[in-house]
Amino acid sequence: MLVLLIVIPFLGALAVWLPVRVMFRVWFLCAVSFIHATIVASFWWQRPVPELQGYLALDPLGLILLSVISLLFLSVSVFMIGYFQHEHRGNRILTACILALLSMMTLVSVSYHMGLLWVAIETTTLFSAPLISFHRNWRSLEATWKYLLVCSVGIALALMGTFFLAIAAHDVHTLLLPAILSGASSLSVNWLKLSVIFLFVGYGCKMGLAPMHSWKPEAYGQATGMVGVLMAGGLTQCAFLALIRVSQICYKTGLSGFYASILIITGILSLVVPAVFLLSEKSIKRSFAFSSVEHMGLLVLGLGLGGVGIFGALFHMINNALAKVVMFLTAGSVAQKYGSSRAMEVRGVIHIYPVTGIFLLVALLAGTGMFPFATFHSELLIINAAILSKHYALAGITILCLAVIFIGIARLVLEFVYGKPTEPVLAKKENFFMNITIAAAAVALMGLGLWMPAPLSQVLHEAVALIGA
């Protein structure tokens, strides 16, 4: 079943190279995402057995990520139905890369071998690069180049870290996760420490943690909204799964304290940096990119603090993905209507497009973690973990940064929504498919904020137990 889940989208990626109509490709993408989502949904009832000699296995951590990814691709493909009714650009490379990306992200969430995990994450980098330069102009090419180079070098460091891990696990003779975890006592601690540092820097680069975040504002600023969703909600969280795997190994070998200090320092830095830069940002996509740096910071902070923080971080993975759907799809919808996402050209959206204007406000609240959206709860859990572990200063800095970030994004979004109206360059009507996707994600996020379903809570608790808090 797991192999099938990886192979279907990959074959789909090959199929869209055939010369067919633009809309046909979009509907095809929708169908593949729907099949993928159906299979993933069935895993919530019946967990699949490990396949390929244990290289592929789905544990609760993988299940959370896999469900998030499946939801993201489904929402993006429905959004694309609306988007390509107004877009006259070909979409062969776009749909092919999105399908290949779906296949590789699935591989990330089910791979149980540290080497295979590296291969899958590197491949996601390669397939996402052509997506950034969809609007092929000077700036998007520059962003693509920066993304490719920074992430490739970062991922190369993670490869080195994987080899160091193999040296540390010399007596285990394999990099399969269960074998490493059960033979944890025989690991060589010095090599493991070196390996942890390299893996953290490498995958942290891919995740866009400060100070390795330099590619993020450029890449998200230039990519279309759909691609922004897949990167901010999917790719970065795939890298976070790799960091969680490292955390599992550290817990078993008694290196939790060492790893936690790295996570906490980087997490705080990833909150401070966006707070500083957001106050003077002019483009909405770039400011959402900084917001993504912030959310990644919250994730690693929660993982580092342990206890209830881990639960918060895992819950935040789901919420962050939904919030990113609302934020980037709204930004994409605005950018398509105005041909820009900068405050100079876009103002007074609510007077011309009332629905999109409201979505912008919803995106502001969801993205900055306001009640009743579920991001509020997960952020509260992470701050709670800081207070419970007596890191009072840490909790203070986190709250301060979140407040500054709220001001930074609110300033820009309110100008977008209520400013003196500018004429849209490419006057277009609201689109049903685009709006229904954003509304569904917002409603789901609000629903999670008010009520957590029992199966979800159970899987989250199982996942926390795996990390070993």
Place this chain on the structure above:
Amino acid sequence: MTSWIDVSCILAVFLALTILATNRIVGMIKIFALQSFLLSLVPLFLHADAISGRDILLSGGTMVLKAVLVPTILFWAIRHISMRSEIKPIIGLGTSILCGAALIAVAFWVSLSLRLPGKLLSSLVLPCSLATMLLGFMTMVTRTRAITQVLGYLVIENGIFLFAISLYDAMPVLIEMGILLDIFVAVFIMAIVLNHINEEFERTRGSASRAKWGESS
């Protein structure tokens, strides 16, 4: 065959230093191809008494991908981009070599304090692989052209590769091939992006609307 591995390790570092000290792009690519060819032989030296199918596969795969296809793609890229001209590094070539020598010393010094578990065929593998990586980083940060940054990245990968093939057998061959293939595809995509950048550059040449490289909006 330990002596052959030693020779390969030292030559790999030497060639990385030569890339750092070369200022013609064609020359750099040729030296890189030579370095990759050399490294692709290491799996054969490693088990010289009993060469297995796995060693031949790994060696052949590396040779075809890294020593033939990657340089071919890079040559294709510079032919399209017409960037054969001399390049001016941020710091002079003499200074680069001095810094490179210092980096090699650092690599050897660091590896003194790292003790490898298990038996090791050659004590030069670890320091040489670290030195190659550091020299690759140096090439990346001191050169301004996009294609030389790709070459720096490839030198880093060669350093990692040297480390990987010489040390242990925990990685199944399929995953090693996956890693190789990933690097190859990475270079392929980089070459395509370079080509697009060049087209865009030609198209917007002389127009005031184009932002300068590195100037974000």
